[in-house]
Amino acid sequence: MDLVSTRIHSIILLFLVLSAVVEISVADVPETEPVPAPWPEQFHALMLMNKSGSLEIVDLWYDWVNGRNFNIIQKQLGKLTYDLEWNNGTSFYYTLDASRTCRTVHFEVGILRPNWLDGANYLGQRNVSGFLCNVWEKVDFLWYYEDVVSKRPVQWIFYTGREAHVMTFEVGAVLEDKKWQAPVYCFHNEKKSIE
Numbered sequence: 636m637d638l639v640s641t642r643i644h645s646i647i648l649l650f651l652v653l654s655a656v657v658e659i660s661v662a663d664v665p666e667t668e669p670v671p672a673p674w675p676e677q678f679h680a681l682m683l684m685n686k687s688g689s690l691e692i693v694d695l696w697y698d699w700v701n702g703r704n705f706n707i708i709q710k711q712l713g714k715l716t717y718d719l720e721w722n723n724g725t726s727f728y729y730t731l732d733a734s735r736t737c738r739t740v741h742f743e744v745g746i747l748r749p750n751w752l753d754g755a756n757y758l759g760q761r762n763v764s765g766f767l768c769n770v771w772e773k774v775d776f777l778w779y780y781e782d783v784v785s786k787r788p789v790q791w792i793f794y795t796g797r798e799a800h801v802m803t804f805e806v807g808a809v810l811e812d813k814k815w816q817a818p819v820y821c822f823h824n825e826k827k828s829i830e
């Protein structure tokens with residue numbers, strides 16, 4: 636073999652080795668796992684909650700833009716209760732009936748961030764309530780089910796067993812400002828304050 640054909644041989648060999656390496660690395664790349672859609676910065680959702688058989692309708696107004704989150708809770712055949720949460724960690728939990736109760740709670744953290752599901756573990760797909768869902772687990776907190784096609788949340792289930800079923804999901808809906816005002820007895824009537 637002359638020098639030229641040796642050289643051509645080694646070039647072809649190198650090419651074959653390289654293409655094999657490329658094929659292997661392509662085959663080794665795992666299919667990327669789906670990640671949950673971040674929450675829209677503002678939305679309105681009607682939710683059916685089931686806490687071991689105690690049912691509630693929750694009217695949820697998530698408003699990250701203004702740093703606030705509102706759960707208006709109707710317990711079955713029970714009281715209408717308002718859970719108003721601010722991003723500074725203050726929550727007001729009150730009724731607007733004659734009992735005029737209000738409890739103020741201070742949390743270390745504010746409301747959920749739109750990307751609060753980041754880092755959740757993907758568990759695969761499941762059919763729930765007639766929707767094909769991707770399922771993730773946020774360890775020590777909950778399982779989250781998102782519609783594969785629309786990317787809307789369908790349900791989440793807390794470790795405590797409390798289930799939240801999403802009935803409506805209106806992206807961009809915002810509750811008018813005056814509805815976010817906790818009643819005056821949350822601020823002045825210390826005797827009515829439980830905390």
Ligand SMILES: *[C@@H]1O[C@H](CO)[C@@H](O)[C@H](O)[C@H]1NC(C)=O
Nearest residue numbers: 685686687688689690796798
């Ligand atoms: C609520 O959850 C309980 C289990 O904790 C179940 O037995 C019951 O059927 C559920 N109720 C509704 C209306 O989904």
Ligand SMILES: *[C@@H]1O[C@H](CO)[C@@H](O)[C@H](O)[C@H]1NC(C)=O
Nearest residue numbers: 721722723724725726741817
């Ligand atoms: C947090 O913000 C709300 C609404 O502006 C306010 O009523 C509350 O006093 C604030 N809490 C603190 C600890 O500043």
Ligand SMILES: *[C@@H]1O[C@H](CO)[C@@H](O)[C@H](O)[C@H]1NC(C)=O
Nearest residue numbers: 759760761762763766767768
């Ligand atoms: C969901 O249901 C559809 C239709 O019945 C079925 O084809 C599919 O395999 C199911 N997927 C899962 C993950 O159970």
